[in-house]
Amino acid sequence: MTCATLEGVNAKVIEVEATFTKGLPGFSVVGLASSDIQEAKERVKSALLTNEFVFPPLKITINLSPSDIKKNGTHFDLSLALLVALNKKAFEEEGLFVFGELGLDGRVKSSSMLFPLILSLKEQGLIKRAIVPKESISYLCHISGVDFIAVETLSEAISLLKMGEFKANVEQFSYDAKSIEIAGIDYFYEERYESDFAEVKGQMVAKRAAMIAAAGMHNFFMEGNPGCGKSMIAKRLKDILPPLYEEELLSIAKHQFLDGQTPNFKAIRPMRSPHHTATSASIFGGGSGQAKIGEVALANYGILFFDEIPHFSKNVLEAMREPLQDKKVHIARVNAKIEYQADIMFVAAQNPCPCGNLLSKTKACRCSEVEIKRYQNRLSDPFLDRIDLFVVMQEVDADDKGDVTSKAMHEVVIEAFKKQKERGQQRLNGKLAEDEIERYCLLNEAAGKILEGAISKFGLSHRSIASVKKIGRTIADINGHEKIEKKDILEALSYRRRK
Structure with a gap:
């Protein structure tokens, strides 16, 4: 019988085997099983006895193969119980995975590890069918391409195996979000604006830059006075953000x-905003026994926002260079070496000086030159x-108005997104690799001359x-140009960092 365990964020297939041999009656599980799997023996015994199963007077040994991989999780319960219940009968159904935790009364319960496990198996092309708890279907049905056979009790699962009926009884989920189809792929998005850009008074340049950053998922840095x-x-x-x-x-x-959260499966990109006192382990992930994900991985395909960025520790800021460059986070521990995907849009904000008034026209800056230099040198x-x-950022003026809405900006972002995908780009502009930049970021003659002059100057x-x-x-x-024109490259140069 086939089950799986998580090694970091990737699933490993585990074969569950059972033997019934003559000897002192007993029940043992071998194969580097963790304490929660060892405890499963008592749950399995109780569930089987409650369902009028009589244990044979034999020594029952269950092996979890391969034996050199550490296995953990309560989702092994159902596969253990079914092998014992079959009692020497050969199980020949290939490619069928079995997951589920057992209650003492034989009820099949869900586990928080099921979704990451089955999704990882599907991404690796290792799973086609699975027996799963009925109560987990509300979120497992989002995984397309897998036939789910939902069961509520152990006796129901035993009946299925004895009859050999393995037909899917779960319908696949269909998203109710707005969608656009490009090259046969559906992209989903929500028109939900909890807070509107119309509430931001003035700041025309910053809002324009924010829209450009969103359209291409570019990393974005803002500097300005408090408030x-x-x-x-x-x-x-x-x-x-794009669909x-x-x-x-x-x-x-x-x-x-x-991370222990219950997703809502809405077509909304995540946003994480850790405090500057957060430790390196909480931001990048860690843990001595079993490495866990941090804020960077939780912001995958979304935004990671560092407010007051100079106050973050030097170690955190320098370690951010890896996910910003490679879109991955590596966690190396004695017991595990794990890699997480971290395809993030990084957004940061800072004051111009420790007191915040360096750029103000009305307030005097209280910082010395040494303090300002030390503050700004926090970022390498x-x-x-x-x-x-x-x-x-510009200073706030009494006459400033909110002249553009989030809805209008989102429409521009979606149109720019369509152009990127219609060109055949796998990644958005802000995430393009070197060879993709040469292929897609083509300049006309005038724009090329402007860029050459900027490089030398x-x-x-x-x-x-x-x-x-x-x-x-x-x-x-955004401007609807097939190639990058003079106007486009001049605006792009206006957003570069002034040293």
């Missing part, structure tokens, strides 16, 4: 399950080089040039 709207813009960004396809929705849900050049758009690094091209590509998509 000018940095946090307001960051919190409204999540409502105007998601099914695999991205399921990956987001998988990480939420691993290699770290800042991985951020695409930089904006210095400002001494742009290779990464900065790539960043300008990616921003220019997104601006061109």
